[in-house]
Amino acid sequence: MRLLFHLVALLLVTTPCLGWGGDGHRIIGTIASSDLTPATAAAVRELLGDQTLADACCWADEIRSDHRYDWIKPLHYINLPREATAVDMQRDGANGQQVVAGIERFRAVLSDTSRPREERLEALRLVLHLVGDLHQPLHVSYAVDLGGNRLSVTSFGKRSNLHRVWDTDLIQRRLKDTTGGWATMSADLRQAITPEQRAAWRAGRDPVRWADESFAITRRLYAEPPDAQEGVNEAYWVKWMPTVAERLQAAGVRLAAVLNAALDPEAGQVVKPSGAKVP
Ligand SMILES: [Zn+2]
Incomplete structure (x- = not known):
């Protein structure tokens, strides 16, 4: 029993992260939380x-690691063919088993107050x-390489892979220089968002467009790989950290917009589903 406990504990610790590491997701959530309307914040609470x-x-x-939730696994990402230049939902839709459809599906559940509370809570956590x-x-x-998970790379002198570099390593490098950890980094990133950026990110409501932005960066990441000798080093971090920061900022602002539209009837009314821009 004791051995089993240790095995399970080890499994929990070493399970590779699917998505931004915990710090990245916390930063996005914290940036979003300051953009919620009072009604949305109360509903979330x-x-x-x-x-x-x-x-x-x-x-x-x-x-x-809980097999009851295996159905969620394909919803963390979307795969494209190697020759693709943009997302094509006809081609890449995977019968709804991908992240773009996941966002659409769960924001609909979240906004439907006739659904059971547990279902809406799960939908909120997934959104x-x-x-x-x-x-x-x-x-x-x-x-083919599981989104860079199979692309081994040295990262600041340690074994890593390209996916983990982008989930975690680049953020951890910045946190090394940040007193106060992810909470401070969240506040710093939030304050650095310009009014123009915020307006542009709030106006674009289509997750397919967000996917296209990510894919444009992905194509560059494959075209401009880390240094052949050193792998991910200070130069790589200096080059790409602004992109990491901007993706975290955009995600935070858009997450708040999604939550406001889903949970605040008044905020929802001023934003037309067509994506019409409202100040
Ligand atoms: Zn994930």
């Missing part, structure tokens, strides 16, 4: 109970997580 919004963003990764995942470029990537 009521659904989550004691769980913080930042923690709720990580739920979909934490339940990955919180999947909007984040869709902004991690390598979640819009290739099946």
Whole structure:
């Protein structure tokens, strides 16, 4: 029994993360939380109970070893063919088993107050997580190497892979220089968002467009790989950290917009489903 416990504990610790690591998801949730309308914030609070919004963003990764939730696994990402230049939902739709459809599906459940509370809570946790995942470029990537998971690379002197570099390593490198951890980094990133960026991110409501942005970055990541000798080093971090930061910022602002539209009837009314821009 004791051995079993240790084995399970080990499994929980070493399970690779699908999506931004915990810090990335918490940063996105924290950026989003300051953009919620009072009505949305109250609705989120009521659904989550004691769980913080930042923690709720990580739920979909934490339940990955629970086989009751195996159905969620394909919803963290979307695969494209190697020759693709953009997302094509006809070709890449995978019968709805991908992250773009996941976001659409769960935001509909979340906004439907006739659904049972447990169902809406699960939908909220999935929306919180999947909007984040869709902004991690390598979640819009290739099946052949599992979105870079099979691309081994040295990262700051340690064994890693390209996917993990983008989930975790680049953020951890920045956190090394940040007193106060992810909470400080969230506040710093939020304050650095310009009014123009916020307006543009709020106006674009189509997750397919967010996927296209991620895929454009993914194509560059394959065209401009880490240094052949050193792998991911300071130069790679300096080059790509602004992109990481912008994806976290965009995800946070868009997540708030999705939640406001789903949970605040008044916010929902001013934003037309067509994506019409409303100040
Ligand atoms: Zn994920």
